[in-house]
Amino acid sequence: MVRLPHTPEEIERGERLGALLRRARGDRSMLEVALLAGISPETLRKIETGRVPAPAFPTIAAIAATLELSLDALWAAVGDADRVATPA
Numbered sequence: 001m002v003r004l005p006h007t008p009e010e011i012e013r014g015e016r017l018g019a020l021l022r023r024a025r026g027d028r029s030m031l032e033v034a035l036l037a038g039i040s041p042e043t044l045r046k047i048e049t050g051r052v053p054a055p056a057f058p059t060i061a062a063i064a065a066t067l068e069l070s071l072d073a074l075w076a077a078v079g080d081a082d083r084v085a086t087p088a
Contacts, residue, residue, distance in 0.1 A: 006053045014053025017060075017078045022048045024067045037062040 006014075021044075025033050030048070034041040039059055046052045047063070064071050 011050070011053045013078055014047075014055075015050035017055075017074075018048040018050040020074070020077055021063060021067070024069055033063070033066055037066040039063070 025048075030044050031041050034044040037044070037059075039062060043052070043055075043059065044063065047055050047059070060074070061071060063069075064074055
């Protein structure tokens with residue numbers, strides 16, 4: 001399967017998502033959050049650093065549930081380039 005390159009907007013959105021998840025993780029270790037979400041620490045690291053600009057929805061849903069983030073609030077914060085607040 002051939003994947004198309006990500007657009008600059010997708011890359012920017014991925015970077016916003018990663019930054020938001022890093023802030024929401026707070027003092028918890030990457031390993032702890034990844035294991036609770038059922039993903040590898042490497043996957044979480046790549047998402048948090050923006051190296052995966054368009055992660056799969058189930059992955060984001062698992063991380064959001066682990067961090068007790070609303071998916072609606074998460075999308076609102078990540079989808080709007082002018083908003084950088086952590087969702088409630």
